[in-house]
Amino acid sequence: MAKDKNKHDLEEQFLDDPENLFEEEDYEPDAEEIAADETSALRAEVAELKDRLLRSLAEAENLRKRAERERRDAEIYGATRLARDLLGVHDNFDRALGNVTDAVREAAPGLIEGIELTQRGLLSAFEKNKIVKISPAAGDRFDPKLHQAMFEAPVPGTKAGDIIQVMGEGFMIGERLLRPAQVGVSSGGPAVPPK
Secondary structure, eight states: OHHHHHHHHHHHHHHHOHHHHTOOOOOOOOHHHHHHHHHHHHHHHHHHHHHHHHHHHHHHHHHHHHHHHHHHHHHHHTTHHHHHHHHHHHHHHHHHHHTOOHHHHHHOHHHHHHHHHHHHHHHHHHHHTTEEEEOOOTTSBOOTTTEEEEEEEOOTTOOTTBEEEEEEOEEEETTEEEEOEEEEEEOOOOOOOOO
């Protein structure tokens, strides 16, 4: 019964304050352990700060590169809308000069020369702004990245996908397509019956 009473007292003591039951003498870390803990904490903080610094530097470099790329794109492609509008002016000059007869040229040589000079000036302005013509010729291969097929027809002596007629020139600004060249495309020649 005494055993049960001691057991009961221990349980009561444990339930009241479990730390009192297993008291040990107070542990005091020595100076070396404190210094080692501080050193490891400082090293961890230095590593974290170094990581944050490297990430910040990488982000700043990426921002600089992106800003430079956007500046270059704005410089080259900023006039895209204006260039598209001026393509109609170029087309009108081509149509006007295409309808000039010898009689008109003799009657108004200054007017025709003025139209030609104005068109050359427009093309010179295009060139300065990296706007170049796409001028396919009959017999070239159709390229869907540069050409727009307006019709397809079987033409003897041609391969499928060959350009057979050019209806309008295309233009590029920098590396981008401004307007595709309008072309007619061969669907191949008709089958030749064996003799």
